[in-house]
Amino acid sequence: MTPSTGVKTLKIDGRDFSARPDETILDVARENKIFIPRMCELNGLSTVGACRLCLVEVKGSNKLLPSCVTHVEEGMEVTTTSERLTHYRRMIVELLFSERNHVCSVCVSNGHCELQNLAQKLGITHVRFPYRNPKVEVDASHERFVIDHNRCILCTRCVRVCDEIEGAHTWDIMGRGVDAKVITDLNQPWGSSATCTGCGKCVHVCPTGALFEKGRSVAEMEKRRSFLPYLTLMREEHE
Amino acid sequence: MTPDELLEIAETERESQKRFTHRVNVCLAAGCVSCQSQAVKDALDSDIARRGWGDHCQAKGVGCMGLCSEGPLVSTGVLTGNDRLYKRVAAADAAEILDSIDGAPVSRLRCPTDVPFFQRQKKIVLENSGVIDPERIEDYIAAEGYQALIQALTEMTPREVVEQVMASGLRGRGGAGYPTGLKWSTVAKSFGVQKFVICNADEGDPGAFMDRSVLESDPHRVLEGMLIAAYAVGSSDGYIYVRAEYPLAIKRLRAAIRQAERAGLLGANICGTRFSFKIDLRLGAGAFVCGEETALIASVEGKRGTPRARPPYPAMEGLQGQPTLINNVETFANIAPIIRKGGEWYAQVGTEKSKGTKVFALAGRVQNTGLVEVPMGITLREMVFEIGGGIPDGRKFKAVQTGGPSGGCLPEEVLDQPVDYESLARLGSIMGSGGMIVIDESSCMVDVAKYFMDFCMTESCGKCTPCRVGTYQMHRILSSITEMTATPQDLAMLEEFCDLLKHTSLCGLGQSAPNPVVSTLKSFAAEYKSHIEDHTCPAGVCGKQPGGART
Amino acid sequence: MLTFAKPAPPNDDKRWRLVDATMRRHGQQSRGLIEALHTVQEAFGYLDDLSLRYVATSLRVPLSRAYGVATFYHFFTLKPAGKHTCVICTGTACYIKGAPLLLDAIQKDLGVLPGETTPDGKVSFLTARCLGSCGLAPAVVYDQQVAGKVSAQALREHLSQWTRHDA
Numbered sequence: 036m037t038p039s040t041g042v043k044t045l046k047i048d049g050r051d052f053s054a055r056p057d058e059t060i061l062d063v064a065r066e067n068k069i070f071i072p073r074m075c076e077l078n079g080l081s082t083v084g085a086c087r088l089c090l091v092e093v094k095g096s097n098k099l100l101p102s103c104v105t106h107v108e109e110g111m112e113v114t115t116t117s118e119r120l121t122h123y124r125r126m127i128v129e130l131l132f133s134e135r136n137h138v139c140s141v142c143v144s145n146g147h148c149e150l151q152n153l154a155q156k157l158g159i160t161h162v163r164f165p166y167r168n169p170k171v172e173v174d175a176s177h178e179r180f181v182i183d184h185n186r187c188i189l190c191t192r193c194v195r196v197c198d199e200i201e202g203a204h205t206w207d208i209m210g211r212g213v214d215a216k217v218i219t220d221l222n223q224p225w226g227s228s229a230t231c232t233g234c235g236k237c238v239h240v241c242p243t244g245a246l247f248e249k250g251r252s253v254a255e256m257e258k259r260r261s262f263l264p265y266l267t268l269m270r271e272e273h274e
Numbered sequence: 275m276t277p278d279e280l281l282e283i284a285e286t287e288r289e290s291q292k293r294f295t296h297r298v299n300v301c302l303a304a305g306c307v308s309c310q311s312q313a314v315k316d317a318l319d320s321d322i323a324r325r326g327w328g329d330h331c332q333a334k335g336v337g338c339m340g341l342c343s344e345g346p347l348v349s350t351g352v353l354t355g356n357d358r359l360y361k362r363v364a365a366a367d368a369a370e371i372l373d374s375i376d377g378a379p380v381s382r383l384r385c386p387t388d389v390p391f392f393q394r395q396k397k398i399v400l401e402n403s404g405v406i407d408p409e410r411i412e413d414y415i416a417a418e419g420y421q422a423l424i425q426a427l428t429e430m431t432p433r434e435v436v437e438q439v440m441a442s443g444l445r446g447r448g449g450a451g452y453p454t455g456l457k458w459s460t461v462a463k464s465f466g467v468q469k470f471v472i473c474n475a476d477e478g479d480p481g482a483f484m485d486r487s488v489l490e491s492d493p494h495r496v497l498e499g500m501l502i503a504a505y506a507v508g509s510s511d512g513y514i515y516v517r518a519e520y521p522l523a524i525k526r527l528r529a530a531i532r533q534a535e536r537a538g539l540l541g542a543n544i545c546g547t548r549f550s551f552k553i554d555l556r557l558g559a560g561a562f563v564c565g566e567e568t569a570l571i572a573s574v575e576g577k578r579g580t581p582r583a584r585p586p587y588p589a590m591e592g593l594q595g596q597p598t599l600i601n602n603v604e605t606f607a608n609i610a611p612i613i614r615k616g617g618e619w620y621a622q623v624g625t626e627k628s629k630g631t632k633v634f635a636l637a638g639r640v641q642n643t644g645l646v647e648v649p650m651g652i653t654l655r656e657m658v659f660e661i662g663g664g665i666p667d668g669r670k671f672k673a674v675q676t677g678g679p680s681g682g683c684l685p686e687e688v689l690d691q692p693v694d695y696e697s698l699a700r701l702g703s704i705m706g707s708g709g710m711i712v713i714d715e716s717s718c719m720v721d722v723a724k725y726f727m728d729f730c731m732t733e734s735c736g737k738c739t740p741c742r743v744g745t746y747q748m749h750r751i752l753s754s755i756t757e758m759t760a761t762p763q764d765l766a767m768l769e770e771f772c773d774l775l776k777h778t779s780l781c782g783l784g785q786s787a788p789n790p791v792v793s794t795l796k797s798f799a800a801e802y803k804s805h806i807e808d809h810t811c812p813a814g815v816c817g818k819q820p821g822g823a824r825t
Numbered sequence: 826m827l828t829f830a831k832p833a834p835p836n837d838d839k840r841w842r843l844v845d846a847t848m849r850r851h852g853q854q855s856r857g858l859i860e861a862l863h864t865v866q867e868a869f870g871y872l873d874d875l876s877l878r879y880v881a882t883s884l885r886v887p888l889s890r891a892y893g894v895a896t897f898y899h900f901f902t903l904k905p906a907g908k909h910t911c912v913i914c915t916g917t918a919c920y921i922k923g924a925p926l927l928l929d930a931i932q933k934d935l936g937v938l939p940g941e942t943t944p945d946g947k948v949s950f951l952t953a954r955c956l957g958s959c960g961l962a963p964a965v966v967y968d969q970q971v972a973g974k975v976s977a978q979a980l981r982e983h984l985s986q987w988t989r990h991d992a
Contacts, residue, residue: 083737085738085780087739087780098777127740130744134743167746198887204887204889207889207890207893209892209896209897210897211561211736212732212733212746215742238619272962304971478954480954484957558858558900560898561897576855577894579898725917
């Protein structure tokens with residue numbers, strides 16, 4: 036995007052901020068340590084506006100807007116937390132839990148899981164509707180990594196990091212709706228993928244315990260994300 | 275092609291048609307074809323040849339005549355009039371029809387046309403349907419076809435074309451009713467190295483077949499509408515995104531594009547002007563969500579048809595990141611008459627905010643099923659009981675469903691309301707693309723709501739959480755209601771989901787998925803209640819229905 | 826600069842020429858993926874790993890993306906179809922007028938779910954969202970032929986003609 040002349044000023048939760056016109060509401064919030072929940076967004080990857088957790092209220096708009104893809108505008112008045120937003124966010128997190136089979140107590144990511152952390156932050160003690168419990172597999176065919184589809188929330192971070200940062204595009208989504216699934220190559224065992232470079236970026240951007248390193252036991256899988264801002268920064272330096 | 279050449283083709287064609295003092299039109303649109311109307315046409319052809327009538331009598335394949343439930347339909351006429359419509363014609367009836375063409379009609383096949391189904395219609399989009407041969411460009415030109423294009427190219431500036439469309443008050447016929455002129459003007463004013471015009475022919479609403487019918491009956495009308503739009507917005511590339519499930523429409527569109535190219539009406543320097551435009555077909559592949567503009571664009575680009583956040587709107591950043599005009603088939607089909615007769619002429623038809631006519635596919639539990647074009651503002655009662663002829667088998671009316679899976683079910687109490695964008699929205703439904711399904715007392719409204727939720731669940735692209743998992747959870751609750759195992763808490767949860775999906779889903783599919791549930795909860799709450807509290811289905815559908823609403 | 830050589834067709838089947846022609850018409854660009862898959866399905870009846878791999882590498886589309894596209898659209902099938910196909914329309918008008926009875930009859934008689942083929946390979950059972958033949962509801966397509974106002978009885982009779990041992 037071409038740098039624009041006009042810096043915008045806006046209000047987030049009653050506080051005044053200034054922002055470049057190419058910044059999103061979420062960018063400004065992050066810069067200023069205002070927490071907005073999200074699952075699909077990860078700083079350094081493209082944004083898709085899919086999880087709907089980062090919806091915010093904007094004065095004058097009767098629609099809730101996804102803060103990760105909504106650019107700032109002059110005079111915007113944003114509310115990031117309200118009773119209504121919290122209600123919706125809780126329901127969305129409950130939906131994510133109910134979609135597959137999440138059992139925190141036996142999960143490699145227990146204690147380091149973004150979904151679990153957000154549930155706690157939102158005060159969710161139990162999910163009010165039944166789990167779907169689909170039959171999905173655990174693929175341990177890769178020499179160093181495992182994907183457990185039971186814990187996947189279809190945030191597509193792995194798809195994006197593999198395509199945008201590693202450049203391999205090993206991952207994508209197959210099917211649609213509630214039957215959608217992340218796949219490697221032609222929906223084949225990960226270990227047999229000819230395009231996978233084994234870099235492990237997908238594992239470390241995964242918000243849950245769906246992607247993890249082999250040999251990790253319960254609660255042992257901590258994700259390291261520092262490579263992402265580093266790589267992004269290094270690329271900008273090169274340009 | 276120059277304007278004079280066009281007039282000459284029209285004149286020659288009219289002359290050659292005058293030769294035929296006797297004509298027999300056979301519907302060759304998909305509805306009648308599936309009732310063997312091609313065999314009827316063949317029988318008529320060979321009988322005419324056998325009689326040696328070839329010099330004055332012609333059997334012509336034409337498009338849809340509307341009353342699909344009574345097909346195959348055949349109309350006959352002589353120069354002086356004597357027009358007749360025959361229904362349920364078989365190949366064996368050919369001789370009898372030809373014998374009586376000058377005399378008394380064949381009463382056993384006669385289909386009366388002095389009934390509201392025909393009399394209450396006003397045809398603009400369908401003016402050529404059932405009249406011209408959709409496979410011959412000459413027939414379209416003889417019926418004033420491509421005159422509007424030439425008029426636009428030679429006498430009007432692009433701005434003047436947009437002004438006429440604005441003056442007509444035409445609104446998008448795909449469902450949402452966005453003002454067409456405003457959309458054109460936005461694309462015209464957007465800056466891009468290239469601009470695209472896309473015709474959305476991915477008619478996905480179950481129970482709707484207006485677009486299919488227009489494409490099969492009068493394909494050149496759609497091409498002409500796109501050409502005029504391309505001239506108005508400054509585009510040189512067009513696509514028609516058409517359902518692969520419509521093979522006949524695809525065949526006729528392909529033929530029409532070839533004919534128009536050969537006639538110099540598509541391609542470079544059309545009519546000797548600097549205006550160039552080409553049209554390519556893109557086949558849809560069975561994804562309802564691709565009716566959404568951004569998903570459609572992704573699909574045209576060869577990707578998974580998932581929508582993205584708007585803005586930016588396709589009118590500014592669409593196909594290949596360029597300004598893109600997307601209108602549906604019926605919208606484009608309205609353009610030529612608007613340019614020919616003027617926007618003000620069009621605006622005389624309809625209501626204050628909903629101008630012109632609308633084509634509806636009337637189906638379900640109603641006497642006359644088929645395709646009708648009516649002025650906006652007609653009441654729902656007139657649609658169901660006059661044009662539709664009421665409910666068959668002595669049953670009682672229960673609801674009329676408009677807008678497909680994004681629409682709602684409207685009860686008896688609102689039947690006197692007019693059919694226009696605002697009224698239907700106020701009643702909790704939408705105009706939609708034009709499917710109108712009549713439901714009688716033999717259907718259970720909870721089951722109908724479950725049917726639509728199953729549709730939305732299966733058609734959800736899976737990108738955003740509320741739609742992907744929410745439609746599944748809503749379908750689960752609706753299933754438990756129809757299985758008589760739901761509790762009042764389940765019903766409360768269902769209402770929570772309605773609110774969640776409406777306000778948090780990414781695109782129109784998810785946002786409107788609750789509509790069938792909300793509208794049935796509003797008008798048929800008692801049916802939900804008796805399933806939950808008394809464990810009975812008032813319509814006697816649930817519980818005993820084998821197989822359920824599985825698809 | 827890196828150059829990609831277009832791969833040779835997987836075998837000497839002449840139908841690959843049709844696929845090549847479609848891909849050429851779209852300038853060997855990734856945006857021609859769906860059109861190319863349509864051609865494969867028309868020529869071979871279904872999409873398999875061999876054809877997906879060939880189309881993907883020819884158009885320089887990642888394998889996982891090609892598979893994602895092929896499974897997103899319900900018109901595409903990854904399994905070969907049976908000798909006959911029976912498509913039940915499940916559009917609203919057909920649903921209201923008795924399509925559930927037809928679905929039940931066919932599932933009972935053939936013992937297969939929508940999208941499946943009988944084990945003997947004789948009949949594939951599919952459903953359609955809407956055929957647009959709502960005036961003829963409920964509608965069924967027997968081997969490309971649309972039949973209107975179909976009763977469960979008529980459907981069963983038609984199926985039994987296909988599934989008889991000598992059929």
